[in-house]
Amino acid sequence: MSSDQPALLLRGGAVFDSDARTFCAGVDVLCAGGRISAVRAGTAIPNGADVLDCRGMWVLPGLIDCHVHITSAGEPNEMTNARGEPLAIRAWKAAGYARRTLNSGITTVRDLGAAEHLNIQLANGIESGLIQGPRVLAAGMGVTMTGGHGHGFIAREADGPDEVRKGVREQLRAGAKAVKLFASGGVMTPGVDPRSPSFTEDEMRAGVEEAHKAFRVVAAHAQATEGIKNAIRAGVDSIEHGVWLDDEALELMCERGTYLVPTLTAPHHIYHGGLAAGIPPYMVEKARQVLEDHIASYRAALKAGVRVAMGTDQGTPLNRPGDNAQEVVRMAEHGLAPAAAILAATAWAADLLRLQGECGRIKEGLAADLLVLRGDPIEGIGNLSKPEDFNAVVKAGRIVAGQAAERRTYEPA
Ligand SMILES: [Zn+2]
Structure with missing residues (x-):
């Protein structure tokens, strides 16, 4: 071409x-x-x-966003209703979101979860030249415990190390270029507490092994302290969100070179958009619980010298495709020097995604x-x-x- x-x-x-x-x-x-x-x-x-x-x-x-859900527009209650529209309609819409993302200077993204592997097919459509968009490293579906965060919309359920292996292998078979595991609860799933760890360290380790065998980078959704530590010890490449990082977690991350992808934008919009924007009350309440601790953890990570990379969690409520670079601004606002914030969205992001020989x-x-x-x-x-x-x-x-x-x-x- x-x-x-x-x-x-x-x-x-x-x-x-x-x-x-x-x-x-x-x-x-x-x-x-x-x-x-x-x-x-x-x-x-x-x-x-x-x-x-x-x-x-x-x-x-070109900027790199390490955490998107590019097949979602960021409607107030869209992601959890992922199957609300026919797949073909969602696919056509997703093509537009990909274009908008590219227009905003984002030339590479990692997509950490979409129903029915729509993210993988979008990546294929872009790679073949059918659709204009950024390079997409798609995880397919995430893998979560039964009833865990993301179930029913962006994750497949699995229990015990063997099932986690199988869950990861299914994503690889479908063409996933990245792997997403859920180490704790989160904001967007009803009835799931962000302070609660989910996969055990053994379950996480099985998933990480399968991913690394296939040379794929592993992202762990991890907000709860114990979940974060399980994920780091199991060998994940990045902690996504990292809401409650304690000193031990920070030390482990520095020791092992684990990245933090803070996604400060996600709770910001859920909390500040709030009920008035039509965001479900349970999400607004949980965003309120995480907001300040999340920023404090991010600042502590910078101080400790943890590696950081830019990720928006675009697709969460009011977190729109094409607005991705707001996260770079937020990372700078909360303590990263401007040149370092640029690195977090370019060179460091490429290093995390093992794309340093390709871009960044x-x-x-x-x-x-x-x-x-x-x-x-x-x-x-x-x-x-x-x-x-x-x-x-x-x-x-x-x-x-x-x-x-x-x-x-x-x-x-
Ligand atoms: Zn996400």
Whole structure:
């Protein structure tokens, strides 16, 4: 698909250097065959290349959201009613959500749960060029204990290590590129307490083993302290939410290199949108219970030096596709320096997802997934979350969104 595509030169922008954690002015980025082929000042323009003038602009890697439910729009009570509409209607809608996500500068997502494996089929549709969207690493369904968080909408139930193995194997058979296990209760399932652990350490370990055998990254939904520790000890790659992290959990995470994907946006919208937005009362009440402790845990994790990566939990109430970068802003608001917040949504996210050889940095050989901003994201991190102001979103060396795409302000040579 990309072989007949002209080369694209992004000329003279301030380009994000992930190692130096800063932007370097006046650098050209050449994209050829969908990949970054040169990053240096004074790059010659190849014959037939398109040129995008990036002088006075900021060029960074396309953003990576490590926790979405991209087949959901974020209606107040949508995810728990996942099967409320025919599958075909949900699929057509999901194609639109994928496009909106890409337009907002998100070029890679990990989808951590959708009914009927719709996320896997969406990923296949995007990969084959049928639908425009970010690269999707889809988990299929999550695996949870009987009656556990996510059951009935985004998770398959399993009890005992052998059934957990089978649950994970079923997702792999369906084409899952990531694995999701539920280590505790959560906000969105009625009758389930977020403070309550769910899978035992042995159950978690069986799931992790199956995933890692297949070279898949494992995410654990984990809010309760004991659930978090079971998941870390079982060897998961990331703790999602991490609402109640104690000192031992933080120590374990640092020791083992476990990532925290805080998803600060999810409870924020459930609590602040509240009953007035039509969110079910039990969700609003549980969001209230987690909100402050969640932020305190995130701050403690930063202080302890826990690795973090950006994830929104997009698809939860009022957590809309295309608004993903609000999480980067929130991560910065609650204590991460702006350059580090950018890393959490690019290089560090790629490291967590084992995509460091594919994307997340502006380096020769990696996919040419890039975001060109008209405002400095270090001075104003909010510049990341204003897609209407973007100059360009580039996926695989092609300008797919932003003002340059709309007005075609780049020059075909
Ligand atoms: Zn989620």
